[in-house]
Amino acid sequence: MGVTRELAEYLVSAQLDAIPQDVRYEAHRALLNYVGCAVGGSREPAVDIAVRALAQYSGKPIAQVLGRSDRLDPLHTSLMNGIASHVHDYDDTTPKNYIHPSSPVASALLACAGTQPVAGADFLLAFVLGFEAESRVGNAVYPAHYDVGWHITGTAGVFGAAAAIGRLIELPVQNMVWALGLAATQAAGLREMFGSMGKAFHPGRSAQSGYVAALLAREGFTGSDTGIEGPRGFAPVQAAKYDLSKVTNRLGVDFDLRENTYKPFPCGIVIHPTIDACIQIYRSRAIEPRDIAAVRLRVAPLVLDLCNKKHISVGLEGKFSVFHAAAIGLVRGKAGLREFSDETVNDPDVKGVREGKVAAIADPTVAEDAVSVEVELASGERIHQRVDHAIGNLGRPMTDRELEEKFFDQAALVLPSGQVRELIALCWKTGELSDMRQLIEAATPRA
Amino acid sequence: MGVTRELAEYLVSAQLDAIPQDVRYEAHRALLNYVGCAVGGSREPAVDIAVRALAQYSGKPIAQVLGRSDRLDPLHTSLMNGIASHVHDYDDTTPKNYIHPSSPVASALLACAGTQPVAGADFLLAFVLGFEAESRVGNAVYPAHYDVGWHITGTAGVFGAAAAIGRLIELPVQNMVWALGLAATQAAGLREMFGSMGKAFHPGRSAQSGYVAALLAREGFTGSDTGIEGPRGFAPVQAAKYDLSKVTNRLGVDFDLRENTYKPFPCGIVIHPTIDACIQIYRSRAIEPRDIAAVRLRVAPLVLDLCNKKHISVGLEGKFSVFHAAAIGLVRGKAGLREFSDETVNDPDVKGVREGKVAAIADPTVAEDAVSVEVELASGERIHQRVDHAIGNLGRPMTDRELEEKFFDQAALVLPSGQVRELIALCWKTGELSDMRQLIEAATPRA
Numbered sequence: 001m002g003v004t005r006e007l008a009e010y011l012v013s014a015q016l017d018a019i020p021q022d023v024r025y026e027a028h029r030a031l032l033n034y035v036g037c038a039v040g041g042s043r044e045p046a047v048d049i050a051v052r053a054l055a056q057y058s059g060k061p062i063a064q065v066l067g068r069s070d071r072l073d074p075l076h077t078s079l080m081n082g083i084a085s086h087v088h089d090y091d092d093t094t095p096k097n098y099i100h101p102s103s104p105v106a107s108a109l110l111a112c113a114g115t116q117p118v119a120g121a122d123f124l125l126a127f128v129l130g131f132e133a134e135s136r137v138g139n140a141v142y143p144a145h146y147d148v149g150w151h152i153t154g155t156a157g158v159f160g161a162a163a164a165i166g167r168l169i170e171l172p173v174q175n176m177v178w179a180l181g182l183a184a185t186q187a188a189g190l191r192e193m194f195g196s197m198g199k200a201f202h203p204g205r206s207a208q209s210g211y212v213a214a215l216l217a218r219e220g221f222t223g224s225d226t227g228i229e230g231p232r233g234f235a236p237v238q239a240a241k242y243d244l245s246k247v248t249n250r251l252g253v254d255f256d257l258r259e260n261t262y263k264p265f266p267c268g269i270v271i272h273p274t275i276d277a278c279i280q281i282y283r284s285r286a287i288e289p290r291d292i293a294a295v296r297l298r299v300a301p302l303v304l305d306l307c308n309k310k311h312i313s314v315g316l317e318g319k320f321s322v323f324h325a326a327a328i329g330l331v332r333g334k335a336g337l338r339e340f341s342d343e344t345v346n347d348p349d350v351k352g353v354r355e356g357k358v359a360a361i362a363d364p365t366v367a368e369d370a371v372s373v374e375v376e377l378a379s380g381e382r383i384h385q386r387v388d389h390a391i392g393n394l395g396r397p398m399t400d401r402e403l404e405e406k407f408f409d410q411a412a413l414v415l416p417s418g419q420v421r422e423l424i425a426l427c428w429k430t431g432e433l434s435d436m437r438q439l440i441e442a443a444t445p446r447a
Numbered sequence: 448m449g450v451t452r453e454l455a456e457y458l459v460s461a462q463l464d465a466i467p468q469d470v471r472y473e474a475h476r477a478l479l480n481y482v483g484c485a486v487g488g489s490r491e492p493a494v495d496i497a498v499r500a501l502a503q504y505s506g507k508p509i510a511q512v513l514g515r516s517d518r519l520d521p522l523h524t525s526l527m528n529g530i531a532s533h534v535h536d537y538d539d540t541t542p543k544n545y546i547h548p549s550s551p552v553a554s555a556l557l558a559c560a561g562t563q564p565v566a567g568a569d570f571l572l573a574f575v576l577g578f579e580a581e582s583r584v585g586n587a588v589y590p591a592h593y594d595v596g597w598h599i600t601g602t603a604g605v606f607g608a609a610a611a612i613g614r615l616i617e618l619p620v621q622n623m624v625w626a627l628g629l630a631a632t633q634a635a636g637l638r639e640m641f642g643s644m645g646k647a648f649h650p651g652r653s654a655q656s657g658y659v660a661a662l663l664a665r666e667g668f669t670g671s672d673t674g675i676e677g678p679r680g681f682a683p684v685q686a687a688k689y690d691l692s693k694v695t696n697r698l699g700v701d702f703d704l705r706e707n708t709y710k711p712f713p714c715g716i717v718i719h720p721t722i723d724a725c726i727q728i729y730r731s732r733a734i735e736p737r738d739i740a741a742v743r744l745r746v747a748p749l750v751l752d753l754c755n756k757k758h759i760s761v762g763l764e765g766k767f768s769v770f771h772a773a774a775i776g777l778v779r780g781k782a783g784l785r786e787f788s789d790e791t792v793n794d795p796d797v798k799g800v801r802e803g804k805v806a807a808i809a810d811p812t813v814a815e816d817a818v819s820v821e822v823e824l825a826s827g828e829r830i831h832q833r834v835d836h837a838i839g840n841l842g843r844p845m846t847d848r849e850l851e852e853k854f855f856d857q858a859a860l861v862l863p864s865g866q867v868r869e870l871i872a873l874c875w876k877t878g879e880l881s882d883m884r885q886l887i888e889a890a891t892p893r894a
Binding site: 233 | 492493496497499500501503504505506507520521522595596597598601625628629631632633634635636637638639640641642643644645648649652659662663665666667668669670671673674677678679680681683684
């Protein structure tokens with residue numbers, strides 16, 4: 001049996017009580033983090049623009065966009081939720097494949113669950129399965145797929161959304177096979193978009209495309225039976241090297257939710273070690289920007305592959321600049337949403353350090369979650385700081401409390417603090433809710 | 448200047464009076480062929496299913512689906528027009544890149560033109576430009592892109608739709624650059640779907656995605672400035688070898704519409720030479736199926752790469768079976784829509800020849816528009832037929848009259864013959880129409 005069908009059979013037959021307790025718990029953490037990001041990003045220009053451009057094409061407004069007063073059809077709501085949840089680059093990451101896994105899956109599911117009664121238990125199962133399908137398809141093609149330039153959140157995301165919605169609407173096996181095929185044939189998203197709104201578009205469009213795949217398949221719109229593994233299928237076409245066994249090995253036993261991480265900083269994860277180290281230097285002693293003579297970073301090669309822009313003027317670009325990461329750590333001692341604004345990127349102190357002082361060397365002996373930083377002061381003194389596992393990493397995970405604080409910081413930009421606390425509590429109770437619209441309502445501005 | 452911007456500048460500034468007369472004429476032939484295919488395919492199960500699955504998610508029903516009574520929002524109408532126009536695999540092809548070029552472009556344009564007054568001259572210019580953008584982006588990545596398994600109609604198509612809609616809604620240059628970027632990042636479609644409804648989905652989804660790209664870009668949703676040529680852009684990511692100069696060389700001077708072809712048979716173009724040769728044998732003398740001992744085909748290697756299925760049971764699969772092509776040519780002496788029905792595929796005479804008699808050898812010395820056929824009769828007699836340029840090829844183009852007959856055969860399945868003739872006349876007059884809704888109305892069933 002091909003892996004597409006094997007995966008489909010699992011997606012159709014899995015039961016919540018066979019999902020281990022720790023995986024269900026991690027699913028709640030992932031959903032909490034997702035909802036905070038989606039609400040927190042919901043008023044960003046990228047979302048405003050997308051709503052302005054597309055609302056007039058929306059169908060019946062039966063699904064609530066998280067964090068906004070807008071109601072759209074569930075397909076457009078999936079798109080908007082997806083853009084909002086990724087626009088700050090603050091959502092979760094599975095380090096083994098660099099997917100931002102929750103956004104495509106939860107963006108579609110919360111759009112769908114806004115239109116009809118969906119029990120929290122059914123929602124949770126669909127989320128776990130969508131997350132797993134997406135991450136496993138990603139594992140099969142990582143790293144060749146990512147290295148060539150695919151934004152894997154966009155490409156793998158559509159499988160996750162199709163699997164999750166397909167499960168929620170109870171597709172039979174053959175229809176789930178087609179849904180995965182129709183997902184495969186919509187898998188897209190280029191890393192060339194990094195630094196533009198196009199990046200946040202990817203999980204949104206994946207959520208929407210996966211949802212469409214499931215709806216078409218339900219009515220009998222056929223796709224290939226071998227969308228993932230066939231000779232002209234997703235894996236062979238979109239990866240120079242791939243391992244199909246990773247789609248199905250130990251399915252139902254191993255869960256990639258166990259390898260999910262949450263970002264303490266709203267930017268590309270590969271620059272987190274640099275921020276972490278520079279904040280530690282900032283905290284260890286007060287350094288004035290004018291006293292910094294040079295900053296020397298030794299980073300993993302991937303960091304310069306992804307985040308090598310130094311001369312930037314837009315906040316979004318700062319999220320993918322290891323030079324900016326060092327500058328805000330040393331100048332501001334923190335890296336919240338404000339440190340990736342246009343204003344901060346153009347702040348003379350930050351810009352002076354970023355563009356005049358920081359140099360970075362790619363060193364293959366440095367791991368992707370590590371960094372070595374040397375700051376040379378005008379006095380000639382040198383300060384060294386090394387990070388082996390950046391905060392937020394699997395080796396140093398964010399605590400539940402830290403996740404709640406992160407949620408609060410984001411969502412309180414949009415909703416009153418009492419409502420934010422209510423929403424946090426509901427996220428923790430997802431699996432027990434009788435109707436997910438309770439949670440969605442709590443993520444909606446009240447008149 | 449990068450090719451994305453150079454292309455955008457041309458798309459924004461080109462004027463209809465600078466489009467050579469022969470190109471405008473060929474655009475009318477392409478539109479005629481497109482409308483016939485879209486109307487002719489409009490009642491096929493793939494379209495019925497897609498409408499059933501998605502109509503409830505449609506926005507305001509302000510755009511007419513060609514050939515149907517359904518009105519949907521223009522994005523969903525783009526999708527349905529695209530599926531309908533490709534479902535019989537009867538639409539046009541540019542042999543130099545194997546794109547079916549008109550479907551993604553015209554499907555979006557005719558959806559858009561259904562919602563507001565659009566002059567035929569503006570429509571025609573947008574069509575020529577969309578066709579050109581799509582085909583040139585395809586040229587840049589062909590053949591490596593196609594060979595690895597991309598359905599180039601899906602991938603290049605989204606550029607064509609974005610360019611055409613972008614021009615129709617008068618995007619400025621920077622917004623056109625973003626539209627092309629947002630198109631690049633939605634470019635998808637796998638050849639693995641061939642033989643399923645997923646194939647016809649591709650031009651439809653391309654039309655819809657390109658339309659969305661243009662709408663987003665108009666409102667200021669940013670994409671990369673280098674979506675086509677950047678190091679993680681469309682060409683480097685989706686093709687092992689590419690030539691960016693093909694996007695912009697002699698832009699405004701050379702037009703790929705001059706290299707467009709129209710199919711006499713509703714199936715994969717690479718099996719046309721085989722059908723042509725076998726029909727010639729059928730016409731030259733009456734052969735009973737039971738008298739056929741063996742059929743030996745020498746075909747271009749690509750033919751077996753694409754159309755190597757012998758044991759099939761579904762009409763759609765027959766469109767990509769060189770064995771079926773030979774069988775219907777020899778048994779039926781024709782290859783119209785009926786010869787690719789489930790019924791014909793399962794006809795004992797056709798099946799007996801296809802699965803019991805026909806063998807094919809890939810021969811690198813045989814061109815893609817040629818074939819050599821040998822039929823051995825039970826008597827031992829051998830009949831040879833060679834085709835150097837299949838009918839419908841650039842070297843043997845369909846005449847205007849043949850295009851009209853093809854249109855009539857398709858559209859008369861759906862509309863009364865008087866209305867079909869009216870519609871044909873309007874297609875020829877596209878460039879002069881004051882409002883394209885005149886044509887769209889004539890493609891709509893009347894109460």
